[in-house]
Amino acid sequence: MSENVDLSPEAAVRSVMREILGLSEEQVNGFTAETELFGALPELDSMAVAGLLTELEDMLDIMIEDDEVDGELFETFGNLVAFAEMKVAE
Amino acid sequence: MISTLEFSSFPFRDHEEFCLIAGASCEQQLLLIPPLFDEMNRMRQVLVDVMRRLEKQGIGSVFPDLPGSNESVVPSDQASLSMWQEALVRCLETFDNLGYVAGVRGGCLIDAVGPDLPHWRLTPVDGQRLLRTMMRTRVASDKEAGVTMTISDLTEQAAHETLNLAGNAINPGMFAELQAATPDTLKTVRQIRLNSDPKEADDKIDGSALWLRAEPESDPALAEAISQDISEWIRS
Incomplete structure (x- = not known):
């Protein structure tokens, strides 16, 4: 019943950013690897980060450990996507 | 109407x-x-x-x-x-x-x-998903206050004391129920x-x-x- 339909890590990150931060589809579709996140998006506070990580775990069927989460991870959209891709490949 | x-x-x-x-x-x-x-x-x-x-x-x-x-x-x-x-x-x-x-x-x-x-x-x-988000929020707010705490530290503590997780007082019974709840x-x-x-x-x-x-x-x-x-x- 709850088997995930295949979803690329990048698509999952875009979808989760849109849902958690309440951003528009246009805005999220415009994100590139260089788009800055933490500090540039006022909606992205520590509470949003907590929800975002849990949703990503759920959508991509991965587990994210505490020590994998640092400031760098949320510096840019590209960093976050690269991290999601790495976790999926593990 | x-x-x-x-x-x-x-x-x-x-x-x-x-x-x-x-x-x-x-x-x-x-x-x-x-x-x-x-x-x-x-x-x-x-x-x-x-x-x-x-x-x-x-x-x-x-x-x-x-x-x-x-x-x-x-x-x-x-x-x-x-x-x-x-x-x-x-x-x-x-x-x-x-x-x-x-x-x-x-x-x-x-x-x-x-x-x-x-x-x-x-x-x-x-329930485990709800707990993880709450624990992550707690870990982040502890970090801002200069306290290093991990999800596994919190899980250990939760077995014997009531924890404040993201503003919710979670007693050991509730924590155990949430961990197992589907x-x-x-x-x-x-x-x-x-x-x-x-x-x-x-x-x-x-x-x-x-x-x-x-x-x-x-x-x-x-x-x-x-x-x-x-x-x-x-x-x-």
């Missing part, structure tokens, strides 16, 4: 718990179980909107406070999933014309009440998810995942999609 949203209550142990009711005179009546913790606050406005829309379609609903939350006199650090389920059973006994049960998110962890009634679920979630298998259940959700469901609806938002918001399109699906389900 003027909406007749009103407060009522049901007996629970030695006191009364509040509930919101709409369309008390309607023939068909739905028990609406809220999401849990922060998600309840984020979804309350939409769910009350759903109650109003259902009433316009001739369907009444009862939306209970869970003990320890909202107007309840039970201290929040005493709440547990089993206590919440017990309260829902009392609610069903009090409003004995309730013929349908709908649960939203964490509400689906305690919706196995009225086993013979048809059930409806919106985006059910495991939605129960029910006789008849219709499961709905959002179009943005890749997981399987009986049907998908438009709308945004307001339960994830940092600030409570309203979404009339989501309220309309939920009430439309519930009323078609009840009439089918």
Whole structure:
């Protein structure tokens, strides 16, 4: 019943950013690897980060450990996507 | 038709718990179980909107406070999933014309009440997921305060003391119940998810995942999609 339909890590990150931060589809579709996140998006506070990580775990069927989460991870959209891709490949 | 949203209550142990009711005179009546913790606050406005829309379609609903939350006199650090389920059973006994049960998110962890009634679920979630988000929020706020704490440290502590996780007082019993909680298998259940959700469901609806938002918001399109699906389900 709850088997995930295949979803690329990048698509999952875009979808989760849109849902958690309440951003528009246009805005999220415009994100590139260089788009800055933490500090540039006022909606992205520590509470949003907590929800975002849990949703990503759920959508991509991965587990994210505490020590994998640092400031760098949320510096840019590209960093976050690269991290999601790495976790999926593990 | 003027909406007749009103407060009522049901007996629970030695006191009364509040509930919101709409369309008390309607023939068909739905028990609406809220999401849990922060998600309840984020979804309350939409769910009350759903109650109003259902009433316009001739369907009444009862939306209970869970003990320890909202107007309840039970201290929040005493709440547990089993206590919440017990309260829902009392609610069903009090409003004995309730013929349908709908649960939203964490509400689906305690919706196995009225086993013979048809059930409806919106985006059910495991207790472990709710805990992880709460623990992550706590780890982040500790970090801002200069304290290094990990999810596994918190899990260890939670076994023998009540923890404050993202503003919720979680006692060891509640923590253990949440760790193990998954939605129960029910006789008849219709499961709905959002179009943005890749997981399987009986049907998908438009709308945004307001339960994830940092600030409570309203979404009339989501309220309309939920009430439309519930009323078609009840009439089918």
